[in-house]
Amino acid sequence: MKKFSLAAVILASALAVTACGSSSNKDNGGAPSTGGGQPAAAKVTVLKVARNAVPNPPFSYLNDKNVMDGYTVEYLKLLDERLEEYKFEYEEIAREAMLVGVESGKYDFAANFYYRNPEREAKYLFSAVEYGYxxxxxxxxxxxxxxxxxxxxxxxxxxxxxxxxxxxxxxxxxxxxxxxxxxxxxxxxxxxxxxxxxxxxxxxxxxxxxxxxxxxxxxxxxxxxxxxxxxxxxxPIWVLFNKDKKDLAARFDEATKALIDDGTLPALSEKWFGVNMFKSLKDVNEQYKFK
The missing domain is CATH 3.40.190.10 (Periplasmic binding protein-like II)
Structure with missing residues (x-):
């Protein structure tokens, strides 16, 4: 029987362990191992969100439990749940400060039932899909x-x-x-x-x-x-993004369109406005009565 030195045995064992580790990573689709053969968790990007501090019910306001509530607030919660690669962190500030903060890049986006106009389009990136009316x-x-x-x-x-x-x-x-x-x-x-x-x-x-x-x-x-x-x-009302957030805006559009198509946002509109705002203006007007 051929004899091996102790150093050779240690080296061979180390190489075997390395080879097993490489095989494990390959089986996991190339994802780095976190121990126990499990792939590492996907990276989550924190988004800085500007939210209006001035109450604008039913879009956003403090409810009787002193918690932010309303149509826009619930819409953002739905996005935060569906866009798993992002985590939203909010800051309540004045309306003017929201716009300045998004333009400067302090905030990634703001949602405050914004309308589009040429002046804003020159400074900000708008979502392509309206989230309400x-x-x-x-x-x-x-x-x-x-x-x-x-x-x-x-x-x-x-x-x-x-x-x-x-x-x-x-x-x-x-x-x-x-x-x-x-x-x-x-x-x-x-x-x-x-x-x-x-x-x-x-x-x-x-x-x-x-x-x-x-x-x-x-x-x-x-x-x-x-x-x-x-x-x-x-x-129509839109989310307003910093100009450099094209990929983020595209993901918002995907999620918002899905929320409209599956009936989630129309139902949310019924909840907060008493009517489906995604219908035509004629249909919406028929739901309201005034003299």
Missing amino acids: SLNSLIVKKDRDDIRSLDDMKGKKLTPMSPSTGLRTLVVDYNKKNASNPILVEDIDAVTDAEAVQWVASGKYDAFLTNTTVFENVNAQLKLPLKIAAYVTKE
Whole structure:
């Protein structure tokens, strides 16, 4: 029998262990082993998310348990569950700070029922698939019957609006087409929905242009003598990304489309708005009653 030195035996044992380890990795599809023959867990990327600190029910607000709730909040939870390669970390900040933070890259994205316009598209990347809609209305005092459309607002005063809000863009576009007799509106850095409805109720301004359900929720608390005078438009709302997040936006689009196709988002719309906003504006309008 041929004799082997102790060093040779140790070397051979080491090579055998190495070979077994290589075979194990190959069987696991090339994934590195974490011990016990199991592949390593997939890498999870943490996303910094800007969320609106100003309550905008039913899109986002603090519920009676002091927890963020609403349509947009639930939509983001669904995405966080379905996009397993990402983990969302939220920061509640002011609306203007959200936009600045996404543009600078401090935040990866923001969801605050944003509308699209050329100025924003120059600074941000928008999702290609809308995650919902905003049904917008003119709110007036109950004893007024002279306002039924935007045309009736010519020469009249809307409550002040933040330049960053999508509804401000609707008014700007309207005034460009009606420059000789525009709707009167002032810019303001920040204003709450409660302040706006109180200004209309006091007679300081003629009307408040806002999301229908936002008004209904706010006035359910304030109980002011106001009414919906007209539905102006149903606008798609989008997630807004930092310009460098093309891959992230594409994954959001995939997941959002799936949530619409499988009925999840239409059902969520029914829950928070009392109507399926993904239907046509005509169908949506038939669900609402106003004088």
